[in-house]
Amino acid sequence: MNIVVVGSMNMDVVNRVSHHPLPGETIKGKGTSYIPGGKGANQAVAAARAGASVQMVGAVGTDGFGKELIASIARDGIDTSKILEKEGTSGLAFITVNDEGENNIILSEGANGKVTPDDVRTALGNANFDALLVQNEILLESSYEAIRVAHEKSAKVFYNPAPAHAVPKDILQLVDILVVNETEASVVLGKPLSTHTDYADAAKQLVTLGAKAVILTLGSSGSLYADNALTVHVPAFRVQAVDTTAAGDTFIGAFASVFSGENPMESLRFASAASAIAVTRSGAQTSIPEHGEIVEFLQSSVETLPHFERWESSHVDHD
Template sequence: MMPDQEGKRIFVVGSINMDVVSKVDRFPQPGETVSGLGTSFFPGGKGANQAAAAAKAGAACSMIGAVGSDPFGDALVHSLEDSGVGVQSVLTKEGTSGLAVITVSADGENHIVLSEGANGMLTADDAAAETDWGGVYAVLLQNEIPWETSKAVIRSASEAGVRVWLNPAPAREVPAELLPLLDTLIVNETEASAVSGIQVAHIGSAEAAASELLSRGAGRVVVTLGEQGCLCAESSGDRCAVPAYKVEAADTTAAGDTFIGAFAAACAQGSESREALRFAAAAAAIAVTRHGAQSSIPSKDEIEAFMAGELAGE
């Protein structure tokens, strides 16, 4: 049965992690020990973050993923529920949940070490059993679950006429045969460079990389450039660039995921690309002023107020 293309639901198939975040004045050099300024535990994972961002931005969103049988599992599921994400398809696997050890420096940059845990046990059969494409607007995927599982979801969704959005993070090459199945490819500078083969450092090189990926079959390419803003290029020939909002960053963890989830939510609710990009940029700007992953993601009301100038300077 062909799904309703006007459906507003978003599926996220991806990772669910507990982030163990330690603050430091500066990152250590190899072999060096530095004193931490405090450690906190935050629910995260690229998939879960994007799902939480989409739900908080007003979209109906469900998560397909896996947590472990350890004490973190329940906390991770409850965090998604608190964000408004449907968790009926979050599975429990015997063993540990995904774990990210994150070090955040005084200037808000981060280093991340990821242990996949239960995320690595999410199979293509698991995803297929939990997926009903009826009325789904788009499915969002990343690279923190097995690639074979992601490939199966991409093919299944594409065959069903559902938009496929891929954020290939951590960065890896996307097979040529899959690019034509992607409605939207969202990448930062590092990911754009890895996928396109073109070194990306600014808007000009981002446009060159986007053009290359469009020529290989992607329907739309969005390149995020941090403080330089973002670029959107579509197979129709449309191009637009949106500047970043100026804020003082406290923690950049989950900023990219917040952007992606908010962008997907805005598109699902009928926004055109430029309007959706501005909304997503505002969501990411708010997120970097806060600590943590899902805990930093703003609501739709907060995003709209920020865009209206009511949160300027906070």
């Protein structure tokens, strides 16, 4: 699979804490790490480590982090020739992780906010690729331009609208696989979600609005896949979470690396295994597993493989 990723590249400044501070509270941290991240770069690394051929389109700043961000993903064999250098700072993410592995994140977009639609069209114009991965950590119009170009080239479009915004219907109709978590789905649809039926309804509604298929990731509750034919829940593997940073990006990159359009269930299981491994490790790109690790994990978990379950929406007639 030849994949191009259009998206963000950040240096993650990660602070470990016993608990997340309350408003006005000062707490003592357990240590600080600098780890390359950004949803775009994370998904690129996840896809590359899962076995895909990957090219990154994005931007870094002229600060000291820029060259390290490029070098970091180049070590995974990712083509970095279309990464631009923009005057100013690189993207930064300030991440706080508590003892339960839950995180809070503040983004400072830096160079990511300077990637223009023209930059994207120029970069993708002469590129050959089977699939596009794109998110919302660059300018929205630049993400949308990437989707338009990929659709023109008949490439599969995997869109993760995070940070979440309402998605125009004309863009949604160009998306092959829309990947959202509970919060993102709630924002995109403009309504709260809390029950199994809510999740199934949301996934089917997003398909009705135009996406060919939807993956709704549910953290420790697994994931939900929906298209015009079915809605299926895939429970998560049971592991001890250390840090959930980049778990969603790992899932998306791994899924895209093996998805052919004919094997959604096996692709979901592969992606679930990849993200399960990722949450047992600290950091963003440092937590993402290699293809062999994912295969070994699946083989060692053969007795406890998640079973697919049909989740009905309130709009589906029950037999």
